[in-house]
Amino acid sequence: MTAQPPPSGPDHPLTPPLTPPPGGPPTRQPEPAPTPARSTIGRIALVAAIVGLVFACIPGALIVGWVLLPVGFVLGVVSLFQKGSKKPGTWAIVLSIVGTIIATIVFLVVVSAAVDDALGGTDSSVSPAETSHESDAPASPDGEESGDEAGSEDGDGAGGDDAPAAEVGTRENPAPLGSVVSGSEWDVTITSFELDATEAVLAANQFNEPPADGMVYAVVGVSATYTGADSSTSLMVGVDYVTATGEVVTRADSMAVAPDPMFGMAELFQGGTDTGNVVLQVPADGGGVLRVSPGMFVDPVFVATS
Secondary structure (H helix, E strand, C coil): CCCCCCCCCCCCCCCCCCCCCCCCCCCCCCCCCCCCCCCHHHHHHHHHHHHHHHHHCCHHHHHHHHHHHHHHHHHHHHHCCCCCCCHHHHHHHHHHHHHHHHHHHHHHHHHHHHHHHHHCCCCCEEECCCCCCCCCCCECCCCCECHHHHHHHHCCCCCCCCCCCCCCCCCCCCECCCCEEECCCEEEEEEEEECCCHHHHHHHCCCCCCCCCCEEEEEEEEEEEECCCCEEEHHHEEEEEECCCCCEECHHHCCCCCCCCECCCCEEECCCEEEEEEEEEEECCCCCEEEEEECCCCCCEEECCC
16 A cells, blocks of 8 residues: 555645744753852951951950961961962951061061060160350450350351251260269269370270270279169260261270270269270370260260370
8 A cells, every 4th residue: 555645735734844943942051150168267267367467456365366367377378279269368467468568667666666565665864064165255344245255156257157057966066074964874974084095094904905006095083973774884885986987995905904994994873874985995195085875775975085
C-alpha cells in the first residue's frame, strides 16, 4: 500500500510551514558571576590594624597599639596569598604601616617629655653681675649731663648705633664674669679666670704634662649651688672654652689635675655649694669665651673671661 499525498483543494488546504514564534527564538540568560569568597583572615587583619592605629594615638595605651599593629600587618600579608578578596588584607597592611609611624612619633614625644620632667627642663637663664659705672663727662650747672653724653644716649651723637644688641649670654654678647647662670637644678657662677696659669697647674700635680706649643693652662674658678630635689654631683655642671676661631675646648682635652680646691667631685643636697677650680688647655693668645652648662641637657650660657 502506497502512501497517499495529503489531500489538497479548496476543502483541504496544504498544511502551512512552521514559523518561529513572535519575538524571535528564545535566548539563554547569562549566568551570574560568582561572588568572590570572603577573606576571613583579611578581615581580622583589618580590624587589628584599625584598633592598633587608634591605640597608637593614645599615649597611655601605646603598648596595645604596638601589639596589634604587627599582628594586623602579618595577617594582612598572609591574606594576600589566600583565596578571596584582597582588599581587607591590603588595607590592613597600609593602616599597619601608618599606625607604626604614628606610634613611633607619639612614643618619642612621650619619652622626650619624660626626660624633660626627670631632668627638670632644658631652659637656662643668666643674671648678669651688677657693675657700677661712674660718668667721666662733666655735668652742666643745672645738673644735666653734657651734650656729648646726652647725645650718645639718645642715639643722635656721633657713632650712634641703632642696631639692637645680641641677647646677654650668647657668644656674640657673653654675660660678664661673675654672672649667675641658672638651670632647673643648678646656680653656677664663674668667679675668676686666669688665662696663663701653667706654672700653678704643673706644680699642682707631678703627672701634669706641659701644654702643647702655642697653648697654656687656664684656670677657671667655679661656684655651683644645687637647687634640685634629692642629691646630685657637681660633675653635672659643664664649663668649656670656645676659642676665637670657634673650636670647643673641654676638660677632657687635657686631663690635667687642677690646683686645689678642684671643682666637680662633690655630691650635694639642696642648698649645697661646690667651689673650686677647673683646668682648660687654651690658646695662649686668648680671645675666647666660656660656655657654662648648669646641668646636663640644659641650654648653655656664654660668659666672658674678663
